[in-house]
C-alpha cells in the first residue's frame with residue numbers, strides 16, 4: 001500500500017465534515033472519488049497533504065506515518081514532499097513562466113541542479129503537449145494549458161501520489177478533453193492518482209476503483225464496472241442516476 | 252523687490268552639490284524603512300506572538316504623529332539613551348560622536364517603516380491564497396513560500412505605493428535641515444539668510460526637489476511597466492478563459 005488513511009476526522013466548527021475515513025491506495029492505482037457537493041471530497045484530499053490539518057487519524061504515505069493529532073512541522077513537510085496536488089483553479093505561480101512553474105519544486109525543495117531540473121521540465125512540457133509554451137506566463141495561457149502545466153508541475157516532483165481536485169471543472173467544455181488526455185497518459189505511466197472529478201468518462205475508463213462519498217463517509221467503493229452497473233447502496237444509485245444525463249453524454 | 256534671477260541660477264548650482272546628501276538620506280532610509288516595513292507587515296499578518304501588539308502600536312503611533320516630531324524625538328532621545336547605555340556598559344564612545352546624519356537616517360527609517368508596512372501588507376494580502384497553497388503542496392517551507400512566491404508578487408503590487416514612499420522620503424529629507432545636516436534645504440536656508448534672498452533660494456531648492464522627484468517617478472514607472480508585462484495583473488485570479 002502506498003497511501004493509507006486511518007480514521008481521518010475533520011470538523012470546521014460544528015460542521016463535522018469527515019467522519020472517520022479509512023482508505024488504502026495501492027502503488028500505481030488510480031482512484032476516483034465521486035460524491036455530491038459538500039460531501040467532503042476536497043477536504044479529504046487537502047487532509048492527505050495537510051493543507052488542512054485533520055483533527056485525528058493517521059496518514060501513511062510511502063512508509064511515513066503521521067499522526068494528525070500531533071502533527072509535527074517536519075513531518076507535515078515530509079508528507080507534502082511525497083505528494084503533489086493539481087488544483088481546480090490551477091494555482092500556477094503567476095510570476096513564473098510555465099517552465100519555471102515546473103522546475104520550482106525540484107530546484108527549491110528537492111535541490112536538484114538547475115540544468116537537470118530544466119531538462120526534466122522540458123520533457124514534461126513535451127509530455128503535456130506544451131513544448132512551445134515554456135516561456136509563457138500563466139496569464140498568457142488558456143485554462144486547459146494552465147491545467148496541463150499544473151499537471152506537469154506535479155509530475156516534476158516524482159511524487160508517491162498525485163491528488164487531483166476537480167481538475168477539469170473550471171474549464172470551458174471544449175478544453176476538458178485536452179486535460180483528460182494528459183491525465184490518462186499520467187495514469188498509464190503507473191503513477192498513483194487520487195482524483196476527485198465529475199468526469200464520468202475518466203472514472204469509467206481510467207480508474208481502477210471508484211469511491212462514492214457522502215456526508216463525510218465513504219458509502220461504497222468498487223471497480224468502475226461494478227459501481228456504475230451494479231451499485232449496492234441505494235444512495236450511490238441515486239447519485240449516479242442524478243448525474244446520468246451527463247454520463248450518458250460522455251459515452 | 253524684484254526676483255533676482257541670476258542669484259537663483261547661482262543658488263541652483265550651489266544647491267546641486269547637495270543633491271547627493273539628500274538622495275543619500277532618502278535611499279538609506281528607504282532601504283531600512285523597507286526592511287522594517289516587511290518585518291512589521293509579516294508580524295502583523297501572521298500575528299506573531301509577543302511582537303504583534305507592539306507592531307500594531309508602532310504603526311499607529313508613527314502614522315498618527317508628524318514626521319518632524321520623529322526627527323526631534325530621535326535627535327534628542329537617542330543621545331540620552333546612548334549615553335546612559337554607554338555609561339552602563341562602560342563604552343568610551345559618547346553620543347556627541349554619533350554623526351548627525353545618523354539621527355535623520357533613524358528617524359526617517361522608523362517613520363517610513365510604519366507607512367511601508369501598510370503598503371507591503373496590502374501587497375502580501377493581494378497574493379492569491381491558491382498560489383501559496385500550491386507552494387506548500389510542492390513541499391516548500393513557510394520561509395520558501397514567502398521568499399519565492401509571496402514577496403516577489405507583493406513587491407510588484409507595492410511598486411506604485413513604493414514610488415510615493417520614495418518621494419515622501421525625499422521631501423522628508425528636508426527635515427534634516429532642522430537638526431543641522433547640510434543637505435539641500437539647510438543649504439538653501441544659509442544662502443537665503445546670508446544674502447537676504449529667501450524666495451530665490453527656496454525656489455532653487457524646490458526646482459531641485461521637483462527634478463529629483465520626476466527622475467524617481469520615471470524610473471519607478473519604467474520598473475512598474477516592466478514587471479507588469481511579465482506578470483500580467485497580479486492579484487487577479489487566473490481565469491479559465493484564454
Ligand SMILES: Nc1ncnc2c1ncn2[C@@H]1O[C@H](COP(=O)(O)OP(=O)(O)OP(=O)(O)O)[C@@H](O)[C@H]1O
Pocket residue numbers: 012015017035036037038039040041042043044
Ligand atoms: N475552510 C473551511 N472552513 C469552514 N468550512 C469549510 C471549509 N472548507 C470546507 N468547509 C465545509 O466543509 C464541507 C465539505 O466541503 P468540501 O469542499 O470538502 O466538499 P466537496 O465534496 O469538495 O464539495 P464540492 O463538490 O462542491 O467541491 C462543506 O460543508 C464546506 O462548507
Ligand SMILES: [Mg+2]
Pocket residue numbers: 041042043166
Ligand atoms: Mg470540492
